Amino acid sequence: MGVQMRPADGAMALAEMKEFAGFPAATQRYLRRSLDVGLGRDDAMGRWSRDVVEAASIKAQGRIYCRLDHIRDHLPDDSGLDQVEMFFAPLVTISAFDLGQGRITSFAAYRFLYERLIGGGVRPWLPGAFCAAAALPHLHPEKRRALLQSISEAAATAPGWSNRQPCFYPEWVDKIEATLPN
Template sequence: MATTGTASLTINEMREFASFAPAEQRYIRRSLDIGLGRQDAFKLWARDAEENAAIRSQYVAYQDLKALRDMIPNETGFENIEAFIGKLTRVAAFDLAQERIDCFSSFRFLYERLLGADVRPWLPSAFCAAAALPQIRPSRRKMLLQSLSEAAATAPGWSDRAPSFYPEFIEKEAA
């Protein structure tokens, strides 16, 4: 029975990923390769010099991910909140400024995989903080902030179940 439940949760994660725009899907897969050290993102994802530079910047921005994984604060305490939220907001702002993540759902999907299930309670505040920064264009800021539902912003609790679906690069076959 547990296998059936896990399979249906994985299928739900796959459906959620499929609901994202193609640019969001591509950015999430690339970000997971960079953030989790799965692949050489330059070889796999860079189509031109501009993308090569963007990947290089993303590697630099993601240098704090390991530290963030180790410093997720307790939900009820106030210790280390400044350091954690500050670093998380900076990394999130980088991703949002790339204009490839268009909503809270795709942001949450990416960050649950980059940082683990324990980060879920912190994602709405980090998303709002990053989306509200002046580095984000005003029209984009509005779109991003409006994508955060009241239910997500005010959730009374969060699942501690680890994500099971980690999308990867899929090579197109020649016709």
């Protein structure tokens, strides 16, 4: 028997699809690639590398993303500071890598990716990890400014977060030629 979806699930999936569609094409591509690498979907190298530079980036991403299991295992279940170090430092490291690739240009795109890579329970930690990674010196000052300005005050100071799991996980879509009927 299949999984039963409630109407609210369909509405959430549609909202997530609309959000994804609003990201620039390069961001959409990077998010799909990152989900393939981070979730072990398909052959990320074969699907996404267009040249040696991109192949090297995907290999580096795979090495960095090895920390994802550790992050998932150490996701704090409350805001207790005694649990933060084992979780937060690797999250900032992976975040810094992704922001350094230049394809994630906003907090919204970052949040979209990390909710899927780690799960809905990571939401309270994303503003801090994003700000920490976006402020690191490996990014050009203008890039740091643009990233930090992309997080709204509401996102940075939210009084609470949903732990609902995402519904929509974008994947590679093969292009097909449209044929007209004769």
